[in-house]
Amino acid sequence: MLHAVIFYFFAIMTILAGLAVVTRRSPIAAAIALVVTFFFQASLYVLLDAHFVAVAQILVYAGAIMVLFIFVMMLLNLRGSDPGTLPHIPGRALAGLAVAGLVGTGLVVSLEGLRMMDMGPAPDDFGTIEQVGALIFNGTYLLPFEVASVLLTVAMVGAVVLAKREV
Amino acid sequence: MNHLLSLVTFLPLIGALVVFVSPKGTAKWLALAVSLLTFVVSVPLWFLYDPAAHGLAGWETFQLVDGPYPWIADLGISYTVGIDGISLLLVLLTTLLTPLVIYSSMSSIHKKVGQYMGFMLILETAMLGSFVALDTFLFYVFWELMLIPMYFIIGVWGGPNRVYAALKFFIYTLVGSLLMLIAIVALYVFHFQQFGFWSASILDLYNVALPFRTEALLFAAFVLAFAIKVPMFPLHTWLPDAHVQAPTGGSVILAGVMLKLGTYGFLRFAMPLFPQATHEYGGVIAGLAAIGIVYGALVAMAQDDMKKLVAYSSVSHMGVIMLGLFALNTEGVSGSVYQMLNHGLSTGALFLLVGIIYERRHTREIAEYGGLATSMPKYSFVLLVVAFSSIGLPGLNGFIGEALSLLGAFHTHPVATVVGTSGVIFGAVYMLWMVQRVVFGPLTIEANKTMPDLTGREIAYLAPILVLIVVMGVAPGPILAKLEPSVDRLLVQVNSQVDLLAQPDVAGGQR
Amino acid sequence: MNPALLSLVPLFPLLGVIVIALLNRRASRLVAGGIATAMVGLSALVSFWTLWTLVSSHGQTPMLYTRLYQWISVGHLHVDIAFLADPLSAVMMCVVTGVGALIHLYSIGYMDDPADADSTWRFFAYMNLFVFAMLLLVMGDNFLLMFVGWEGVGLCSYLLIGFWYTNTDFAKAGKKAFIANRVGDFSFLLGVFMLFWALGDQATLTFAQLQDTLVAQPQLVGGSGGTLVTAIALLLFGGATGKSAQIPLFVWLPDAMAGPTPVSALIHAATMVTSGIYMICRLNFLFVMSPVAMGVIATIGALTAFFAATVALTQTDIKKVLAYSTVSQLGYMFLGVGVGAFTAGTFHLITHAFFKALLFLGAGAVIHSLHHQQDMRHMGGLLKYMKITGVTMIVAWLAIIGFPGFSGFFSKDEILWLTFSANPAQIALFGPEFPLPKILWIIGAVTAVLTAFYMSRLIFLTFFGDYRGGHSDADAAADGHGHGHAPPHEVSPLMWVPLAALALLAMGGGLINLPHWLPSGEMSGGLHHFLAPVFANSAPYLSFDGADESLEMPIMGITLVMVFIAVMVPWFLYLKKPGDLDETRRELVPDLLYRGSLNKWWIDELYQAAIIGPILVGSRHFLWAIVDAQLIDGAVNGVASAMSGLSSGYSRFIQDGRVQTYALVLAAGAAVLVFAFAVGG
């Protein structure tokens, strides 16, 4: 029973942090809220026995991407969005919620065929780095892995070309 | 396979190209020469066409056929032109009116004369093409081609708000003809389904059998396209605007020949292609035509602009033609075709006459004129004769067309004909009222006193019409003789399928 | 006589028209008049020759027929340009050309007004065109050719009434005449169509064939008394009311007096207005088959006669009186023809042509010498100044009131007697037993009395008593108001010779059809025998035994006495005790009746308000302004503006350049798709 309580706690905290990201006026506050969301999300992964992914989540998202964001915010030395106008357009927020909600419920409804209730205990080495590594390197995901690496290099070169100042 | 017909059809087009290029001074004379040449070349058609030599089926129904040259071979679309009694007369009407119009607009058109004449000649080709085309797609091409020059003629050389009128005219007709295109394609596909080979020639499409509901739909599409062109009652509002804004030459051709294309369309396409629907909905169209006659006449009474009055009068006259057409008997249809020629001549002459005084006084208001009989006796005499011809005074051409159409129509749609015949009274009322206010009465307005009477040139282009008005009234024999066999053949086609329906109407059943 | 010569009769006037038109202004009054009169005279000669051929043949040659060429041949309809001269047409031809020639001669003198100098050629061209059209009408051997003449005379009356076109009222009168005729022609055309299709495959418009078909197979038109034949007959009669000015389409005749007087004489007295009666006589075999239609014709004829007579009582314009008198006498003819007495109707037509033409021409002479003075109150005592015109007018007056011995007496009394003695079954408008003939006779007799009254009033006001218009020079200066004209003088011989000729005809007209009770041997009933073959087919349907023979004389006696009294009253009123006319009239006649009669019972105003007004207003304000402009154009423009509104709306909301909006649209599309698939399954 304790297991469920912890799960719900972390789930709710993730959602609240997510809300914080969207509702904070200043980007800095939003960034911090996002980091908090990542941490709670990582904890959810642990509860779901996805240990490697949790660690990767912290390292990649919290570590790398958020640092990048903070760095860019510093670079552009934004002092929060200009006071006068509303930071967001209410109409479109509702539209966004409606649309995403429609997609989400559509998907979930279509799943009602699956037996959803008890998932049973996970095998002992489930979700560890060995299993995931085995899957990637001698399993079926070798090619996508290589493509992902090419993708990252291209993105890196692109970002540099885009953002560098004319020489 | 003689090429006379193709020559007649495309001669004006060649002339037009040359005229576009030639300098302003010579353009108009060249255009006149080309149109006169076309007329001269078209005259032998009358003698070559032998009404007696007609078979009942297949290619014999048409003569002087310039054989099926494959145009888009694999779709079965071919360039085939040919004439029968009806299209022969309408071709001659076109080749006669165009030189007169060009000759008359030489004095009234001053800016960009070359282009005007060029467009007029292109228009002539388009009209001739439509009358002689025996392939539905070829007909459609000429039918659309006709709109463009007319649009420019009204749009560029027209009156104050000519753009609105030209646009309205263009869109009105275009909407109709697009519907027709859909119907043609549908028919074309049905033909393929039934006979296994692609062909767009009229004669093949004539024997396509359709379930009644589909036939009614296609018939409605064709009827709408041609009803706009005729124009018939509810769809006529583009005509007065187009006429009032069009230059004299433009409105003579518009009234003289282009309106006949609407009725010709009924005659050549709508009725023979869909005989069942023609019989089924003939009553509705006859009713509309009758309303058109009375409505056109009544509204004409209320006009104080001469051109608008004549425009509404031609709505009324076209109503008589449509009534005659849907009589579906020899007298009615012959009368209606004969009335097409009459209307072309008398309304064309009326517009020319209005143009003459418009050139002098630059106004079309009836109130501005009065007592022209004293200052312009020759003009008044001609106006009186033409007015009486358009009322349908016996002894002149109008009477024979009108009487025959109404006689024929009385047999099939008695009630509609009684309403239509009352148009005879209203016709006299608005025409005589106009004549009385323009020609008779005291010479009060100063400007009218000094107006010169008809010049030699004006008499030159009015004389042929006047002679024809009298001759066609006194001796309609030769024309009717050329006409009657084709009308009988048409009626055989229109009444043929219907006999199959002697048994209770198999609505929708596949025949 | 070689039948081919027949076509000369109409061709002479046509030739006249062409020659005068070509000469145009160069033809002076005398030249143009001369040509015109010569042409009509020539065709008169040929007409009399034709008549003589028919009469002398004593029935051997029933008719002369000549065919020029085939006019229209379409489907069942085969119509030729062909002329026929059977006894009826021959008589009509002689009347038209004979009286026509005299009137042409007269109008040479009449049109001497210098103002018209350069347009007299136009006048004579129209007159010849009119005679040509009338001859086509009378000699045409089929409906369509007759219709050409029918409308042709309508056209000529339009041109001639509006001859002095500079005066808009005259032009309006011409237009009114043409349109009223056109209404009649509308009904005539429908009748022809109905007849044509009723005959089925034996459809023909030629009179001879029509007669043979109908006599042989009456059931084609639904047998005698059938509704179809009644409808056809009434429609054709509708055309006749238009042309011969009967109720309800008579309104154009009084206004037609706007034209020169010879025009009134020729067209509105002698020829054009009689075409309705000619048509009915020509189709007697058709009309007789429908007693109801005959009843309608007779009743309308009697009513028109009575109605027009009441209006003529109080008119002050001499030509208006004669106009209403014409309408009234035409009513008589229709009464005669309606009861089946075709010969009597034709006989009255002939005698009426003589004395009414004479009356009009006489009135013309009076107007001409008084310099266009038409108001009788400014005339009087002209007998002293215009001997010949006076005498001839008195002869005509005696003829019209039916003074024994004069032509009017014989023709009118024959109609009255035959009406009285007609068998009620043949005019069964209100059922076969209803004593309709007796009632119609009463109306006829009363009208005869009224006719006597207003004609005597006209004669006494014009020719007797003292001259009230502009005294002789001596007193002109004195009373100052006078017109200061020279005293009225006798007209030139050109004018009084035709008057004299017509006076002789008016007197001797009765000889051609002497009544049976007059001991005149084989002379009696001349016209009756001559026209018998034409009306042979209708005879079996008719019988005149409604009253026994002995009554004829006493009835004639009664009418004569009443007529005599009707003559004495105006003599006493206007001559014996002139006094103040208005005052005597006021206490004699109730004011409403007098004013009603003077304003022709407000018929014109009624038509204007009931028919013409609403049509004009309706067409201008309702049809054109609302239906055409708002309704149809509005719809078209409405569709156009709706389209443009739609497109501008689209670009304002969706195409606003913000990336997020595009993202939203994209997402929305995806969402719908996903939802559709998810739910749709």
Place this chain on the structure above:
Amino acid sequence: MDQVGLYPVLFTSVALFMIGAAGVLSRRNALIVLMCIELMLNSVNLAFVGFARHLGQADGHVFAIFVMAVAAAEAAVGLALVILLFRHKASVDLENFTMLKG
């Protein structure tokens, strides 16, 4: 995790996804929009992991890793673009960038 079942996980994922979408569409600051995209990608990862756990196969985790790679690349390029935008109009407010207007 056996008492919890898959539904709560999916609901959290959908909730996060909806919040992210609302943020992307409504916020005017470009950076925050990018963050919300990260949020949406995270919610997808959550779903992947949830299903992996439910089906007992680790494929879900591999996909989660790949999603992270893509997210990183996307963030890099996105930020580069934001810098460019900033250099162009000294502002990151998306309302100022409507050059695409039809």
